[in-house]
Amino acid sequence: MxxxxxxxxxxxxxxxxxxxxxxxxxxxxxxxxxxxxxxxxxxxxxxxxxASKDELVQELYVRVQAEHAVKAAEAVDGVKDLSGRLKATLHAGLDVMEPYHRFGAEFIATAIRPTSPVNPFSGESTAARDASLAIFRNIVEGASPAVPKKLRADLPELLWLGYMGVALFWVYDTSEDRRRTRKLIDGVAPLIARGLSLARIPGVSKVLDDVLSLSRSVRE
Amino acid sequence: MxxxxxxxxxxxxxxxxxxxxxxxxxxxxxxxxxxxxxxxxxxxxxxxxxASKDELVQELYVRVQAEHAVKAAEAVDGVKDLSGRLKATLHAGLDVMEPYHRFGAEFIATAIRPTSPVNPFSGESTAARDASLAIFRNIVEGASPAVPKKLRADLPELLWLGYMGVALFWVYDTSEDRRRTRKLIDGVAPLIARGLSLARIPGVSKVLDDVLSLSRSVRE
DNA sequence: GACACTTCTTGAACACGTTCAAAAATCGGG
DNA sequence: CCCGATTTTTGAACGTGTTCAAGAAGTGTC
Structure with missing residues (x-):
């Protein structure tokens, strides 16, 4: 070799x-x-x-993401319902990031800058972002009962965006053992699942259509 | 004098x-x-x-907020429906920030750091944040038809949080004249208003209760 | 007006991220 | 093995935010 x-x-x-x-x-x-x-x-x-100190953070980001993919795949295995799959994936993400939480606040300022390679929307992060998106696509596709058809295409990206939000919340979470973020995940995952099941109610369905079309038109 | x-x-x-x-x-x-x-x-x-360069940014933040309060009060005057009031307030916010958009990306990294005085959640920003919250409380209280009672207490803070989200979106918005952020506001404001009117449907109401109790328990 | 005391002002100095011309090491072909 | 070309390595130097000991200016008291 x-x-x-x-x-x-x-x-x-x-x-x-x-x-x-x-x-x-x-x-x-x-x-x-x-x-x-x-x-x-x-x-x-x-x-x-x-080329910069930021690029070393980028290395960190890539490794964390790779570990998340492995841990999430394990945790999701055998779990059928969307809520459970989402919960498992988000908790796995927190587990992987945990060693860096003490200094997470220092990293976030780097990651948020649109010019930084670490920014999750930047070109340099495309590979890591796609891999991360794949995790959430897997959640949706493997879920049973199945996710309403009209949502299946958009949901993974929306969940990933939500994951970014959770990560932001986590950075600010000063509670012991990040209890509040854990609680947020446990609360939000079933809510999303239940919310989706409301999609069949006509009034809700119409609003949902508008949400989707807005989210599509806004992502350029 | x-x-x-x-x-x-x-x-x-x-x-x-x-x-x-x-x-x-x-x-x-x-x-x-x-x-x-x-x-x-x-x-x-x-x-x-x-004491630091950040404190100069804090000065900027305070002035922008004060101008927003004035412009929003003008724009909301005479507008009765929640959607219209929200739209007017958010657009006013964008108008005030516009001169700084070119460099908004540079400021966001400063503002996001939890240790920075500029961070909207920090102690140093309490005054400006409270003033900003007041703007959104005014939106809700002056709305007619009135906002469902059980939401009235929480909605202002949730809208303010949404405003922070819009500001974040705006920073990343590279479209000409921030067209995408404007479109987001125009789309999201009526959606929120319509979504709230669904609160009367029993199934939706239950989900909403859970959303509220979660959001309350998570804000410490 | 002289004296203490506080407030304000100065600029050299420090540690940091980053750059770059130059040197050293490595490599490929003869 | 040697020589030119390429890759790798070096450390001094630059501009930055920030600190601080020293001094200048102001303020009140007798």
Whole structure:
């Protein structure tokens, strides 16, 4: 098997050191100089592999997302109802992010900037976002009773958006063990499922149609 | 009448210069050094009045909010239905923020940090947030037909939260003249009004009760 | 007016993210 | 093995937000 090239080794070393320091002392306290020193390279060399400190956060984002995909697939296995599947997926997401919660607030400012590669809507994040979207598509497609047809296409993206909202809530959640976010998930998941079952009521159905058409027209 | 003290004059001068530069060249390009130079004071002096660059953004936030309160009160005058009142208020908000849209993305990263004074949930922003909440309370209380009783207490805060969401959307909106955000407002306002009128349907009412109790339990 | 005391102002200095010209190491072809 | 080209590595230097010891200006008291 091909040995990892020297170049790739250095790249991994820098990334590993950086992410460990992010976890242990936080984003802001982890300076590019300290990463370089800890990894035994020069500052300039770290910049040779990562154009900015933000790109190191991007690495973190990608790894967290990959782990979420695995954990969510496990947790959803065998669960049939939409509410349960959604709940399992969201809790799995929280589990994966947990080690970073202490410093989540520091990361969010980076992620929210539209110019940052870490921004979940940015081009650099397309791959990770698509993978994340796939998790929610899987939730919807595997659900039984099945999701109303007219919602099936849009729901995954809407749920993913909701997940971003939950993550934002989680960052601000100072309650012990993120109890409030857990409670939010447990409350909101069955509500969404029940809300969808109302779709058959004519009055509701009409409103829902408008919601959908608005959400479609707004996403360009 | 009492003349503004020399101290207060200097403070205002620094703030005025800073906000003008924010508008004209953006948040990041406006350096503390350039603010000081432009205002004819030393860097340290600017810091004597504003503990950080963020506190200058806080000043901006307060002024924008005050202007929104005035514009919204005008726009809502004579409008009776909830949808119209909500629409007018949200559009007024966009109008006030418009001069800063070019650089809105730079400000959002500052505002989102939970440790920042600018964060709308922070202690330093309590006054501005309460004033902003009052705008939405006024929308609800003045609406006719009246908002269902069980919603009247919670709706203003929920609408305000929605307004924060619209502002976030607006920051990311790259369409010409923020057309997509305008369209979002025009679509979402009547939907909320119509959705509320469904509250009388028993099945919907039960779901709504759960939404409300969840939203209450989650806000600590 | 002289003296203490507070408020205001200064600019050099610090640590940070980032850049870049130059040097060192590596590689490929002869 | 050697030489040119490419990739990798270095560390000094830049501009940034922020701090702080020192001094200047103002204010009240006798």
């Amino acid at each position: 091909p040995m990892a090239s020297k170049s790739e080794q250095t790249r991994q070393l820098v990334a590993d050191v950086a992410l460990r320091m992010f976890r242990e002392i936080g984003f802001e306290k982890t300076t590019m100089r300290s990463i370089a020193t800890e990894a035994g390279v020069s500052v300039g060399n770290a910049y040779y592999y990562f | 009492p003349m503004a003290s020399k101290s207060e004059q200097t403070r205002q001068l620094v703030a005025d210069v800073a906000l003008r530069m924010f508008r004209e060249i953006g948040f990041e390009k406006t350096t503390m050094r350039s603010i000081a130079t432009e205002a004819g004071v030393s860097v340290g002096n600017a810091y004597y009045y504003f």
